Amino acid sequence: MVIKSASKKTIQEAASILIEGGLVGMPTETVYGLAANALDDKAVASIFEAKGRPAFNPLIIHVPDLEAAQNYVEINDHAKAAAKRFWPGPLTMILPRKSGCGISELASAGLETLAIRVPNHKVAIELLKSCGVPLAAPSANKSGSLSPTSPVHVHASLKDKVDMILAGGASEVGLESTVLDLSGEAPLVLRPGGISAEDISEVLGVNVDYAYLHKEGEQKPKSPGMLLKHYAPRIPVRINAVDVAEDEALLGFGSLKFMGVKGGGFAKDLPEERIRNLSEESDLHEAASNLFAMLKELDDSGARAIAVMSLPDVGIGKAINDRLRRAAEG
Ligand code: TXA
Numbered sequence: 451m452v453i454k455s456a457s458k459k460t461i462q463e464a465a466s467i468l469i470e471g472g473l474v475g476m477p478t479e480t481v482y483g484l485a486a487n488a489l490d491d492k493a494v495a496s497i498f499e500a501k502g503r504p505a506f507n508p509l510i511i512h513v514p515d516l517e518a519a520q521n522y523v524e525i526n527d528h529a530k531a532a533a534k535r536f537w538p539g540p541l542t543m544i545l546p547r548k549s550g551c552g553i554s555e556l557a558s559a560g561l562e563t564l565a566i567r568v569p570n571h572k573v574a575i576e577l578l579k580s581c582g583v584p585l586a587a588p589s590a591n592k593s594g595s596l597s598p599t600s601p602v603h604v605h606a607s608l609k610d611k612v613d614m615i616l617a618g619g620a621s622e623v624g625l626e627s628t629v630l631d632l633s634g635e636a637p638l639v640l641r642p643g644g645i646s647a648e649d650i651s652e653v654l655g656v657n658v659d660y661a662y663l664h665k666e667g668e669q670k671p672k673s674p675g676m677l678l679k680h681y682a683p684r685i686p687v688r689i690n691a692v693d694v695a696e697d698e699a700l701l702g703f704g705s706l707k708f709m710g711v712k713g714g715g716f717a718k719d720l721p722e723e724r725i726r727n728l729s730e731e732s733d734l735h736e737a738a739s740n741l742f743a744m745l746k747e748l749d750d751s752g753a754r755a756i757a758v759m760s761l762p763d764v765g766i767g768k769a770i771n772d773r774l775r776r777a778a779e780g
C-alpha cells in the first residue's frame with residue numbers, strides 16, 4: 451500500500467522519495483497535493499504525466515515559511531502584509547520570480563512570475579523542512595476529476611502513479627487556495643477561495659478586485675482558465691516542421707539526422723546556439739521537462755523564427771503539443 455500514516459519516519463521516507471525525483475501525495479489544509487521537487491524539471495514533468503493534464507498549467511510552489519519564499523520570489527510590501535496575516539494558510543500569491551532562483555521553468559510554465567504559498571498543515575510543513583527543497587503541487591487527482599480531501603481519494607484517482615501518499619487526515623478547508631496576483635499594478639484575485647477579496651482589501655488597505663468577473667456591468671464570471679497568461683517566444687514558432695530555414699532555429703525531437711536545411715545542407719550544421727533537441731531518445735517525458743527552457747534559449751539565439759519538429763500526440767505529448775500550438779498562434 452502506498453498510503454502511509456504520517457510519522458517522523460514516513461515523513462523522512464517521503465522526503466527521500468522527493469529528493470530522488472519521485473511523487474508524493476501530500477496533505478494540506480485545502481486539498482491533498484501531488485508534490486514533486488520544484489527544482490527538478492523531470493520530477494515536475496512527472497506531475498503532469500501522472501495527472502494526465504492535456505496542457506501545462508503553472509503550478510503552486512509550496513515553502514515552509516516566508517523566509518524560504520524570499521529565495522524564489524520578490525516580496526513587495528503587499529506580499530509582506532498578506533503573508534504576515536494569512537500565512538501559513540490558504541492564500542497563494544503570484545509574485546515576480548527571482549532570476550536564477552532554480553525553480554523549474556516547466557513548474558511556472560515559462561512565466562516571469564511564480565505562484566507560492568505556505569500551507570497550514572503540520573505534516574506538509576515538516577515534509578517541506580525535511581526535504582529542504584520547494585515543492586510544486588497541484589491537487590492530487592487525475593485531470594478533470596474532483597480535488598481530493600483524503601488520502602483514500604488520492605489513491606483512488608492516481609493509483610500507482612504516485613510513489614507514496616502521506617496520510618495526514620482529512621483536509622479541513624476542502625477547497626483550493628485563493629490565488630492573489632500581486633505582480634501587477636493592482637492586486638487581483640485570480641481564483642476565489644476561502645480568503646475573500648474583502649479580507650485581503652482590509653489587510654492591504656487598497657481595493658482588491660476579482661479578475662474573473664466581467665467589469666462592464668456584466669454579471670457572468672469568466673472562466674479562470676481564460677485568464678491564464680502564457681509564455682510566448684518573441685519570435686515566431688513554426689510547428690510540424692520537416693525542414694529548417696537558414697535563418698531559423700531548430701527545436702528537434704528524436705534523431706536530427708535527416709533534418710535538412712531549405713535550399714540544401716543539414717540542420718546539424720546550423721550554429722550550435724540555434725539547435726536544441728527536446729529528447730534525442732524520443733522520450734516525451736524528457737521533452738516536457740526541457741520544453742520551456744529550450745524555447746527560451748532559442749528565443750534568445752538571434753534566429754528569425756523557431757522551427758519545431760512534430761511530436762507524437764500521446765500521453766504527455768498532448769500537453770507539449772497544446773503548448774506548442776499556442777506558441778505558434780501567438
Ligand atoms: O490549495 C491549493 O492551492 C492546492 C494545494 C495542493 O496547495 N494546489 C492547487 O494547485 O490548487 P493547482 O496547480 O491546481 O492550481 C494552481 C493555480 C492555477 O489556477 C494556476 O493557473 C494558478 O494557480 N497559477 C499558478 N502559477 C501562476 C502564475 N504564475 N500566474 C498566474 N496564475 C498562476
Ligand code: MG
Binds near residue numbers: 588589597
Ligand atoms: Mg486541481
